[in-house]
Every structure is written in structure tokens, then in C-alpha cells.
Amino acid sequence: MPDLYAVIGNPVAHSKSPLIHAAFARQTGQDLVYERLLAPKDAFVATANAFRARGGRGLNVTLPFKGEAFRYATRLSERARAAQAVNALKFEGEVIFADNTDGAGLVNDLVRNLGCVISGRRILLLGAGGAARGVIEPLLQQQPAQFVLANRTPDRAQRLAQSFAGRLEAGTYAALAGGRFDLVVNATSASLAGELPPLPPGVFAPGALAYDMMYGKGETPFLAFARGEGAALLADGLGMLVEQAAESFFFWRGLRPDTAPVLQRLRQTNDA
Numbered sequence: 001m002p003d004l005y006a007v008i009g010n011p012v013a014h015s016k017s018p019l020i021h022a023a024f025a026r027q028t029g030q031d032l033v034y035e036r037l038l039a040p041k042d043a044f045v046a047t048a049n050a051f052r053a054r055g056g057r058g059l060n061v062t063l064p065f066k067g068e069a070f071r072y073a074t075r076l077s078e079r080a081r082a083a084q085a086v087n088a089l090k091f092e093g094e095v096i097f098a099d100n101t102d103g104a105g106l107v108n109d110l111v112r113n114l115g116c117v118i119s120g121r122r123i124l125l126l127g128a129g130g131a132a133r134g135v136i137e138p139l140l141q142q143q144p145a146q147f148v149l150a151n152r153t154p155d156r157a158q159r160l161a162q163s164f165a166g167r168l169e170a171g172t173y174a175a176l177a178g179g180r181f182d183l184v185v186n187a188t189s190a191s192l193a194g195e196l197p198p199l200p201p202g203v204f205a206p207g208a209l210a211y212d213m214m215y216g217k218g219e220t221p222f223l224a225f226a227r228g229e230g231a232a233l234l235a236d237g238l239g240m241l242v243e244q245a246a247e248s249f250f251f252w253r254g255l256r257p258d259t260a261p262v263l264q265r266l267r268q269t270n271d272a
């Protein structure tokens with residue numbers, strides 16, 4: 001019997017995780033199956049428990065259950081604790097191990113795939129939801145010179161910055177006027193609705209990288225704005241998706257797959 005894994009979410013039909021993990025399993029010779037698991041919005045725990053009863057070994061967790069997965073876990077990694085959100089669960093007997101691999105996924109995509117240097121640079125992170133929270137600690141560990149968080153609802157950004165002991169600055173979009181950043185990461189869900197976060201002009205420093213966590217939507221309004229503002233490099237979140245999957249695969253199987261051919265293949269099918 002192959003080992004059983006799944007991605008749990010609602011909706012989940014669009015998820016590319018089964019494709020990615022099937023490719024990792026082929027590449028590393030691991031005998032596993034990876035399914036999509038649609039959970040009713042009020043039944044995350046019941047659905048996860050039923051999956052465990054079927055012999056499930058681990059889950060990736062996507063919207064809207066990352067907070068519930070955090071509370072469901074019995075043992076948290078440091079980065080899951082910092083994020084207060086969980087996107088990977090591992091079941092061993094009665095123990096539910098939990099990790100958050102989103103931040104490592106973003107940093108690995110930026111540093112390894114895109115050749116971005118974060119250390120000593122100025123970072124601007126847009127948004128204060130689950131995705132933003134998950135990437136703050138891994139970005140801080142890269143030791144940027146400046147780290148600013150902007151959110152439409154400024155109180156949310158302020159509370160988030162406080163929970164990281166003031167190691168980043170928080171404020172409104174308007175307060176960004178006059179600032180210059182080497183890396184601007186869009187962790188809002190604005191692109192999902194075809195909207196642009198209200199960025200003032202001039203925030204992209206010469207040579208800046210603009211990164212939208214959204215993927216599969218072509219050039220988003222944020223990336224189009226960044227292009228118009230002279231950002232040197234534009235990237236979507238497909239690389240982050242593949243890299244967080246690789247971290248999850250390592251969490252479950254103790255093996256690191258080669259992400260480059262999997263990302264290349266996904267890009268080809270995405271563009272087709």
C-alpha cells in the first residue's frame with residue numbers, strides 16, 4: 001500500500017499540489033499517493049480525523065483552514081508557532097506534528113530561483129493576512145536592512161508588527177510615499193479580485209524585484225504597476241508554491257526533491 005497524503009481546503013479543485021507531489025515522488029522513488037480533500041467549511045477537524053482513520057500520513061492545508069490546523073496540531077515547529085498558521089501536518093500515532101513551509105518556500109524561491117539578495121536590502125511587504133504572517137520570520141532571518149509592512153487596515157499591520165517585537169515597521173500605504181525598496185512582496189489577496197493595492201508611485205528602487213504571491217493569473221495589476229514603475233524583475237508565486245511543497249515533502253519523507261524541473265514543467269503547462 002502506498003503512503004497516503006492530501007491537500008485539504010475549500011475550494012481545493014484548482015490545487016496544483018497533487019501534480020507537484022506526484023512529480024517529487026517519481027523523482028525520488030517514493031511510493032505515495034496524494035489526493036485533494038474538500039472539507040466543508042465547518043468540518044475541518046472531522047474531515048482530517050476521517051483522513052487519519054483511512055491511514056493518511058500527512059496533509060497540506062490551504063484556505064481557509066490554516067488557523068484551524070494550527071489549533072489542531074499537538075506539536076508545532078518554531079516557524080509554525082511564529083506564523084500562528086500551519087500548512088503541513090504529519091500524523092505519527094497520536095501525535096500531530098505541524099509546520100509552516102510558506103515562508104521558507106518564498107525565501108527559497110527568491111534566493112535560489114530568482115537570485116535575489118535579501119540581506120542588507122530594503123523590503124516592503126504588502127498585506128497582513130495569513131500569507132504575510134507566515135513569511136515574516138523567514139524574511140527577518142535573512143537580515144534585511146529595513147523591513148516595512150503596509151496594510152489597507154493599518155491596525156492589523158501594527159498588531160502584526162508588535163507580535164514580532166517591533167523587528168519591522170508597520171503603517172499605511174500613504175505613509176510609503178518617498179520610501180524606496182529593493183524587494184516588494186504582494187501578500188494581499190487584491191490580485192485575486194483584479195485589484196491593485198493603493199501603492200504610491202516611486203516605491204521601487206532601481207533594480208527592484210516585484211513579487212506577487214498570486215500565480216496563474218498572468219500579469220496581475222500589481223506586476224503591471226511594478227513594470228510601469230521601472231521594477232527590474234517581476235515574479236509570480238508559482239515558485240513559492242513549488243518550494244513550499246518541497247519543504248513539506250522534506251517534512252514528511254526526509255528527502256529534498258529537485259524543484260527546478262517541476263517548476264519548469266508547471267510553467268510550460270501554465271503558459272500553454
Ligand code: NAP
Binds near residue numbers: 128
Ligand atoms: P487573507 O488572510 O485573506 O489576507 C488578505 C490580505 O489582503 C489582507 O491584508 C487584506 O487587507 C488584503 N487585501 C485584500 N484586498 C485588498 C485590496 N484590494 N487592496 C489592498 N489590500 C487588500 O489572505 P492570505 O491567506 O494572506 O492570502 C493572500 C494571498 O497570498 C492570496 O492571493 C493567496 O493565494 C496568496 N498565497 C500564495 C501562496 C503561494 O504559495 N504562492 C501561499 C499562500 C498564499 P485588510 O487587512 O485591510 O482586509
